[in-house]
Amino acid sequence: MTVLATGALAQTLGAFSGGGTAYRARFTDVAGVLAGDDVRIAGVKVGEVTDIRLVDGATAELEFTVDPAVPLTASTKAKIRYRNLVGQRYLALSEGPTAERLRPNGLIPLGQTTPALDLTVVFNGFRPLFTGLSPQDVNGFAYEIIKLLQGEGGTVTHLLERTASLTTTLADRDELIGRVITNLNQVLGVLDQRDAQLNETVKQLQLFVSGLAADREAIGDAIANIGGLAQATTGLLHDARPALAADISALNTLTGTLQANTAAIESTLANAPERLRALTRTASYGSWFNFYLCDFDGRVIAPDGRELNPVTFHGTNAKCSS
Structure with a gap:
């Protein structure tokens, strides 16, 4: 049974x-x-x-x-x-x-x-309504739409009930929607006040883009040449690096030598003006210089302090006796 x-x-x-x-x-x-x-x-x-x-x-x-x-x-x-x-x-x-x-x-x-029915077309038409409903309400509302469009009786009331859910949801969010509209109005007001500047900015941007488009070939060639220059510079630095390192090392040695002989350099620079003036007076008689060897004293000092082959010379010329 x-x-x-x-x-x-x-x-x-x-x-x-x-x-x-x-x-x-x-x-x-x-x-x-x-x-x-x-x-x-x-x-x-x-x-x-x-x-x-x-x-x-x-x-x-x-x-x-x-x-x-x-x-x-x-x-x-x-x-x-x-x-x-x-x-x-x-x-x-x-x-x-x-x-x-x-x-x-x-x-x-x-x-x-x-x-x-093509549900894609139907739901795209009701998309603005769906954005304000919960997922459960969307499912119920969509099903009522399908039943109504298919001609099944007794569904208009249910459709209106689902629509009421939407209006209730929108009413609950009235304050939020009003705040959004107020903020949007302020933004549009600022844009309206800056209409001339915005228009000019758009024009300048259009001119800039048009200029870049007109010079695209030159810009492309320049970028290619920059790449070649960078490659050549890399090769130059690679080849010159050892010599440059030696020059920097020698310059460091020179700096140390100058630092160690600071007193002699300062004395030479201090006496140089007077000696240059005397030399200038001597050279004023012609483009030559007359030198007379009057005295010569040569010494070679060995590392142990001994003098090797000392040479002494004293001239007898009248110039030397004056």
């Missing part, structure tokens, strides 16, 4: 299909429809989709079965509707004005079928 009761309940809920009369319907788009999806009339499951195929290279054909107790007519209309937001579809059938019976395996033509 339990098994029989479970089977009866499952058959009532539509979990199992007991076969039925086969029919066909052609659509321009059956995206998302799968074999095994429900076939419904007035929301009640009366069959299921059994096959999907492409015919004529551009038309989709659904094959489905319907309970034999539910006859279809030649004017029956077929629509693909969303079962839920997950993307499940079902085939909805509705009777037309003609009472002529549709024979088994009969075809419902394109003129009597309607494909599913």
Whole structure:
């Protein structure tokens, strides 16, 4: 008895299909429809989709079965509707004005079928509303929109209830929205006061960019030449580095020598003006100098302090005696 009761309940809920009369319907788009999806009339499951195929290279054909107790007519209309937001579809059938019976395996033509809604287009149109709702409200509101656009009755009230949720949310954020508008108004006011400067800045930027575009070839050549110069400078420094290091070392030695002989250098510089004046007076008689060797005393001092080969000379010229 339990098994029989479970089977009866499952058959009532539509979990199992007991076969039925086969029919066909052609659509321009059956995206998302799968074999095994429900076939419904007035929301009640009366069959299921059994096959999907492409015919004529551009038309989709659904094959489905319907309970034999539910006859279809030649004017029956077929629509693909969303079962839920997950993307499940079902085939909805509705009777037309003609009472002529549709024979088994009969075809419902394109003129009597309607494909599913394009949810991308629908949701893009309602995107501004969705931004103010919570994820739960978005799901419920979107489902009510789909049901309403698919022509299902009794959904306008629910749609208005979801819309009321949006208005309530916006009302709760009235202070925040007002602050944003006030701040935006201040920003726009500052921009308006600086309109002339902003306009001039844009013009100058445009001239600058235009100038760069006009000189792009020269700029490119300059960048290439800079690269060559950097490479040549690198090579020059690499070649000159040893000599430069030796010069710096020698300059350091020279500086030490000058520092050690500071007194002699200062004395020489102090006596140099008087000696230069005397030399100038001597040279004023012509472009030559007369020198007379009167005395010479030469000594060679060995490292141990001894004098080697001392030489002494005293001139007898009259110039030397004056």
